[in-house]
Amino acid sequence: MRLLRHTLSIALLASTLALGGCASLGSIEFSDFQAESTTPVTAPTLGNPEEFTTSLKQLETIRIKGRAPKTGYTRDQFGKGWKDPDRNGCDARNDVLARDLVNVVFKQARVNCVVLSGVFHDPYTGESIDFQRGQTTSSKVQIDHVVALSDAWQKGAQKWDPQTRLEFANDPLNLMASDGSANASKGDKDAATWLPPNKQFRCAYVSRQTQVKAKYDAWVTNAEHAAISTILKSCL
Numbered sequence: 556m557r558l559l560r561h562t563l564s565i566a567l568l569a570s571t572l573a574l575g576g577c578a579s580l581g582s583i584e585f586s587d588f589q590a591e592s593t594t595p596v597t598a599p600t601l602g603n604p605e606e607f608t609t610s611l612k613q614l615e616t617i618r619i620k621g622r623a624p625k626t627g628y629t630r631d632q633f634g635k636g637w638k639d640p641d642r643n644g645c646d647a648r649n650d651v652l653a654r655d656l657v658n659v660v661f662k663q664a665r666v667n668c669v670v671l672s673g674v675f676h677d678p679y680t681g682e683s684i685d686f687q688r689g690q691t692t693s694s695k696v697q698i699d700h701v702v703a704l705s706d707a708w709q710k711g712a713q714k715w716d717p718q719t720r721l722e723f724a725n726d727p728l729n730l731m732a733s734d735g736s737a738n739a740s741k742g743d744k745d746a747a748t749w750l751p752p753n754k755q756f757r758c759a760y761v762s763r764q765t766q767v768k769a770k771y772d773a774w775v776t777n778a779e780h781a782a783i784s785t786i787l788k789s790c791l
Contacts, residue, residue, distance in 0.1 A: 596654075596727040596728050597654075598654050598655045599655065599678045599731055599756070599759065599763075600759060601678075601755060601756060601758070601759050602758055602759035602762055602790070604790065604791050606759075606762055607758055607762055607787045607790045607791055608791060610761075610762040610765040610766060610787055611765075611784065611787045611788065611791075613765050613766065613769040614765050614769075614775075614780065614783055614784060614787070616769060617765070617768050617769055617772075617773075617774060617775050617780070618772075618774040618775075619774065619775055619776065619777055619780050620710070620774045620775075620776070621776060622709045622710065622776055623708075623709045623710065623713065624709070625705060625708065625709055627708075627713060628704075628705055628708040628709075628713075630704065632704075632708065632712075632713075632717075632720060633704050633712075633720045633721060633723065633724035634717075634720065634721040634724055634725070637649075637698075637725065638721065638724075638725045639725075640722065640725045640726070643666075644666040644668055645666070645668035645669075647698075647725040647727070647730060648698050649668050649669055649670050650727065651698050651727065651730045651731070651732055652670040652673065652686070652696070652698075652732060653667075653670055654727070654732075655675065655731065655732035656670065656673030656674060656675045656686060656696075656732065657673060657674050657675075657676070658672075658673050658674045659672070659673040660672045660673065669688070670686070670688060671687070671688045672685070672686055672687050672688065673686050674686070675696050675732055677696075677732075677733060677734040677737070677753075678731070678733075678751065678753060678756040678759070678760075679699075679733050679734055679737040679738075679741075679751040679752065679753055679756065679760075680734045680737050680751070680752050680753055681752075681753040681755070681756075682734065684696055684734065694735045695734070695735050696732055696733070696734070696735065697732070697733055697734075697735045697738045697739075698730055698731070698732060698733070699730070699731050699732070699733040699738045699741065700724065700729055700730065701728075701729050701730070701731055701760070701763050701764055701767055702729055702745075702764055702767045702768060702773065703741070703742065703743035703744070703745075704723075704724060704743070705742075705743035706743045706744070706745050707723060707771070707773050710768075710773045710774045710775065710776075711771075711772060711773040711774055712771075712773065715771075719771070723771055726767070726770075728763070728766060728767055728770065729763075729767045731763070737751070737752065745764075745775070745776070745779045746760075746761050746764055746779050746782045746783050746786070747776065747778035747779045747781070747782045750782075750786075757786055758786060758787060758789070758790035761782070761783045761786045761787060762787060764783065765783055765787075
């Protein structure tokens, strides 16, 4: 696939962040952005006991702390909009739609990128959705940050450098297509306060959250740790 070069300049806060203690974050050259791993992340599945055992071990390496205030959080702290971390010519949203949907139809172009339609089997609800790209229909299938950006901000991300936050927001490990209403219901809740309505997917869901938090050294609360541990142990 043809590699594309993109340069992204992100205007961030010019003053010291209230919680992060960081001075002006300046700008990032997207040409400097590199994903931590080039290993493809597969579409969501129900997982397996081996995966859950690994996630349980990862959970024990994650720090347990209280939730910090949300002060200073904005979506733009993680970059404006979707980026193209793997430089394949498609932004992260379209990459995830192409990964998580079936019977995908792309907009005609030199590179298959923009997803026009497809069938989505939503792991959060267990329902199927016929996706059609459009002003009034695209929101039926949204891209969820498995670990919400606001949750990450309150559990360590305010002290990350801007490049790490940009990577986090576009990392396929932390992205999953979801039913729009389920995504809205989740908001920025963690595993102690929200779980997918589809009980069969809960093990895989908290497993993925654990993998993401371990990768980026974001912490968990006591209640969150207890919830994840209980669910993962029930899956073995």
